Amino acid sequence: MRLACDDVTRVFATPAGEVAALRGVSLAVEPGELLVVRGPSGAGKTTLLNILAGIDLPTSGSVTMGQGEDRTVISALGDDARAALRAQRIGYVFQAFGLIPVLSAQENVEIPLRLAGMSPTQRRERARQALEQVGLADHVRQRPGELSGGQQQRVGIARALAGRPDVLIADEPTGQLDSETAARVMDLIHDLVASASVAAVVATHDPEAAERADRVLTLRAGTAQPGTAQPGGEAVRRE
Numbered sequence: 001m002r003l004a005c006d007d008v009t010r011v012f013a014t015p016a017g018e019v020a021a022l023r024g025v026s027l028a029v030e031p032g033e034l035l036v037v038r039g040p041s042g043a044g045k046t047t048l049l050n051i052l053a054g055i056d057l058p059t060s061g062s063v064t065m066g067q068g069e070d071r072t073v074i075s076a077l078g079d080d081a082r083a084a085l086r087a088q089r090i091g092y093v094f095q096a097f098g099l100i101p102v103l104s105a106q107e108n109v110e111i112p113l114r115l116a117g118m119s120p121t122q123r124r125e126r127a128r129q130a131l132e133q134v135g136l137a138d139h140v141r142q143r144p145g146e147l148s149g150g151q152q153q154r155v156g157i158a159r160a161l162a163g164r165p166d167v168l169i170a171d172e173p174t175g176q177l178d179s180e181t182a183a184r185v186m187d188l189i190h191d192l193v194a195s196a197s198v199a200a201v202v203a204t205h206d207p208e209a210a211e212r213a214d215r216v217l218t219l220r221a222g223t224a225q226p227g228t229a230q231p232g233g234e235a236v237r238r239e
């Protein structure tokens, strides 16, 4: 399902005055497409991802999922509706993996499925499939501490995709990995996004990670840089 934002501005009030973390950012990501958001520290990447995922709200502008009759304006929903939409339709991959140390890989992947109310048999099967997709079929019983960083992030990716979301959001998913592992994890994200037809937005500092993108959006001081479109077309599209 298509994910888009239109003319999004986010202003934070701080004791030192107002900070405009995003200024008039527009983008659209199609199903099966990987958009990488890059830019220096403080450019607004995390702020943009939080707004796209409905964790935060724009000060002005809108975020929409889907098109036509299926169109939902995420930024117009209340807190509960946004939380429900996140649980059902958005998968999130964290920089620090976000796994629960005392649970096995399988149990970690099952968490969102349990929250979504899936039956134990179904979620066991679904989690197993997701772990197989990320190449961890032989590691389902291991706990995060018994897995390498790259394997832990694969569990994080399996968990994000196990619920078959429409949208995948990842904030610096390779930030804690060495460059070779990071490249493999980005290849995996790219391949899964294409095969699952998920609209994906990945924020990263890593220029190599950006090579896996279908399109790149560069942010500087909260502004999308013109002419940063990469293979596949325009990074910034207006509806």
Ligand SMILES: Nc1ncnc2c1ncn2[C@@H]1O[C@H](COP(=O)(O)OP(=O)(O)OP(=O)(O)O)[C@@H](O)[C@H]1O
Binding pocket: 012, 013, 014, 019, 020, 021, 039, 040, 041, 042, 043, 044, 045, 046, 047, 048
């Ligand atoms: N809750 C907040 N309150 C006040 N200012 C904030 C808040 N969140 C972010 N900012 C400010 O907004 C700007 C953008 O921050 P953001 O975290 O989105 O950048 P980033 O590109 O993700 O940086 P990094 O690569 O270091 O994670 C920064 O100037 C930051 O200080």
